[in-house]
Amino acid sequence: MRLPHAAAMVIGTIIGASIFRQPAEITGRVPTVAGVHLVWIVAGLLTLAGSLVCAELASAYPRSGGVYAFLRESFGAPVGFLWGWAMFWTMHSGIIAAIAVVFANYAGWFAPGVDPRATAVGVILLLSGINYMGVRQGATLQALFTLGKLLAILAIITIGFVLGPRVPVPPPPPAPAVGAGTFALALVAGLFAFGGWHMVTYGAEETVDPERTLPRALIVGVLVVTACYIALNAVYLHVLPLETAATSERIAADAADAVVGSGGGALMSGLVMFSTFGALAGIVLLGPRVYFAMARDGHVFAWLGAVHDRFRTPHHAIGVQALWASVLAATGTYRALFTRVVYTEWIFFGLMTIGLLMLRRRPDYSPRYRMPGYPVVPVLFAAAAFGIAVNQMVAQPQSSAIGLGLVLAGLPVYWTWTRTRRTVSQ
Numbered sequence: 001m002r003l004p005h006a007a008a009m010v011i012g013t014i015i016g017a018s019i020f021r022q023p024a025e026i027t028g029r030v031p032t033v034a035g036v037h038l039v040w041i042v043a044g045l046l047t048l049a050g051s052l053v054c055a056e057l058a059s060a061y062p063r064s065g066g067v068y069a070f071l072r073e074s075f076g077a078p079v080g081f082l083w084g085w086a087m088f089w090t091m092h093s094g095i096i097a098a099i100a101v102v103f104a105n106y107a108g109w110f111a112p113g114v115d116p117r118a119t120a121v122g123v124i125l126l127l128s129g130i131n132y133m134g135v136r137q138g139a140t141l142q143a144l145f146t147l148g149k150l151l152a153i154l155a156i157i158t159i160g161f162v163l164g165p166r167v168p169v170p171p172p173p174p175a176p177a178v179g180a181g182t183f184a185l186a187l188v189a190g191l192f193a194f195g196g197w198h199m200v201t202y203g204a205e206e207t208v209d210p211e212r213t214l215p216r217a218l219i220v221g222v223l224v225v226t227a228c229y230i231a232l233n234a235v236y237l238h239v240l241p242l243e244t245a246a247t248s249e250r251i252a253a254d255a256a257d258a259v260v261g262s263g264g265g266a267l268m269s270g271l272v273m274f275s276t277f278g279a280l281a282g283i284v285l286l287g288p289r290v291y292f293a294m295a296r297d298g299h300v301f302a303w304l305g306a307v308h309d310r311f312r313t314p315h316h317a318i319g320v321q322a323l324w325a326s327v328l329a330a331t332g333t334y335r336a337l338f339t340r341v342v343y344t345e346w347i348f349f350g351l352m353t354i355g356l357l358m359l360r361r362r363p364d365y366s367p368r369y370r371m372p373g374y375p376v377v378p379v380l381f382a383a384a385a386f387g388i389a390v391n392q393m394v395a396q397p398q399s400s401a402i403g404l405g406l407v408l409a410g411l412p413v414y415w416t417w418t419r420t421r422r423t424v425s426q
Contacts, residue, residue: 001207003216005139009200009282010051010221012146015153015228016279017102018193020252020272023233028246029186033237039183040233043190044226049381051197051222052371053353055215058201060359060367062210065293066201067352074355077299078414083348084294085410090403091345092287093321094338095195096280097328100124103276109269120329123277127284128322134311135206138285145278152271153228156256160235164259185395188388193229196279197222198349202286211368284325288317298421299414340403343392350385353378 001009026039054066063069065084072080087093097120104119111119131138200217204210232252236245239258248254253268260267292314295305308315328334356378359365371377393400 001135001139001203001213003213005143006200006207006213006217007220007224008143008146009139009203009286010197010217011224012142012149012278013196013199013282013286014194014221014225014279015146015149015275016099016196017272017276018195019229019232020268020275021250022189022193023236024246024248024251025189026186027237027242029182029189031242031246033242035183035186036233036237037230039186039190040226040230043187043194044222044229046187046191046381046384047194047197048219048222048226049373049377050349050353050385051218052373053356053378053381054198054201055218056367056369056371057352057356057359058204058214058218059211059369060365062204062207062214063293064202064205064289064296066204066290067198067348068202068290068293069204070201070352070355071348072297074358075351077297077418078411079351080297081294081299081414082407082410084290084299085413086341086344086348086407087287087290088321088324090337090341090406092283092290093325093328094334094341096124096283096287096321096325097334098338099276099280099283100325100329101332101334103273103280106269106272106276109266117330117332121326123280124284124322124326124329127277127281128318130281131285131288132308132311132313132315132318134313135203135285138281142278142282142285145274145281149275149278150224150228152274153232156252156271157231157235160239160255160259164235164239164255184387184391188391191388194222194225195345196283197225199283199286202289206289215369284318284321288314288321291317291321299417337406340399341406342403343389343400344403344407346385346388350382350389353382353385357382 023036027036030036030039054070057070058066061069061073065072065080068080068083068087071083100120100123101116103123104116107119108114108116127138130141197218200221201214204214207213236251236255239255240248240251244254245251250268252272256268291300291304292307293305294300295302295317304317304320305314306316307313328337357375360374393404
């Protein structure tokens with residue numbers, strides 16, 4: 001992967017289905033135009049801060065696995081293992097299943113008689129097969145879909161401002177004051193739409209000049225996505241009344257209907273399918289690189305680290321991921337797992353950032369790229385990451401405890417695995 005492919009990977013994995021649904025949740029919590037834009041700006045800045053942390057670590061440790069490699073370098077093998085453990089069983093496989101189901105549900109608009117579970121499994125297997133045949137094929141597919149996605153978003157923005165609104169949008173009534181807690185909940189919803197920004201680091205060893213390419217790709221990608229999100233929300237609020245934007249479950253389709261008439265829903269359904277397919281292509285490609293790195297380090301079965309003789313891809317890891325994600329999509333069990341565990345990702349992001357502060361003190365630490373704003377920016381990002389996790393625990397204590405327990409269950413597995421390997425080697 002070169003810079004265009006890597007930047008497309010960042011953009012394409014972030015822009016999926018969330019931007020076509022999350023704005024309503026944010027507008028409902030922060031019911032002012034200025035407040036909505038502020039949420040998206042702050043979410044974009046926090047994501048940029050996280051990407052800068054990732055960029056420096058990727059330039060210092062350009063290894064497959066990304067966050068796994070950074071955590072392992074900073075805190076040791078057990079913490080890195082927990083990231084990979086949570087990724088496979090819930091976080092990464094769960095998001096693959098979730099996005100595949102969103103794709104299948106929108107595909108039902110055009111093929112109502114087809115079982116959405118079969119469609120979801122089918123798209124997972126299709127993209128896994130493409131990535132099985134080579135990283136270049138998968139990256140090229142991702143780049144093409146990202147380009148198409150950006151052109152479609154540009155068209156929505158242009159048409160929305162030129163043709164809309166068809167009916168004058170009334171001025172919103174005076175909004176009540178928004179407290180810090182409410183703003184934080186809206187910010188979490190915005191950050192969810194930015195999810196996936198770190199995944200490009202998983203494929204560092206298949207990236208050309210990763211020490212320079214990955215930092216550039218992360219920064220360019222996050223800035224482009226932030227600009228797209230702010231512009232899309234400006235269009236939504238331009239063509240829809242504020243109260244409609246706050247309650248709509250399909251805000252993009254409602255905005256399209258307001259501009260081009262009743263056919264807008266079908267148009268947006270096609271766009272969401274296109275967008276989710278492109279995001280899924282990148283997520284399916286990148287996840288197996290973490291399991292490959294774990295196998296190479298001896299933390300999981302060695303055969304997961306096998307590389308195909310012809311295609312030069314971690315084909316066993318791709319196959320196992322495809323199988324488990326398909327099970328989650330077909331059974332619907334991803335919902336309970338993913339919603340309980342996804343918040344723990346931010347605990348790991350906070351640890352990754354603390355790890356950067358620790359690594360900066362090592363005499364042998366020599367990254368080719370050093371993030372600007374150090375140490376203020378990483379400290380603020382770490383505080384935000386831990387704050388998001390704590391906010392989730394306070395809001396949903398029982399569900400959060402179950403999710404954290406599922407992640408920590410990896411520790412006895414790691415200790416048992418390590419002890420068994422030592423016994424066998426002796």
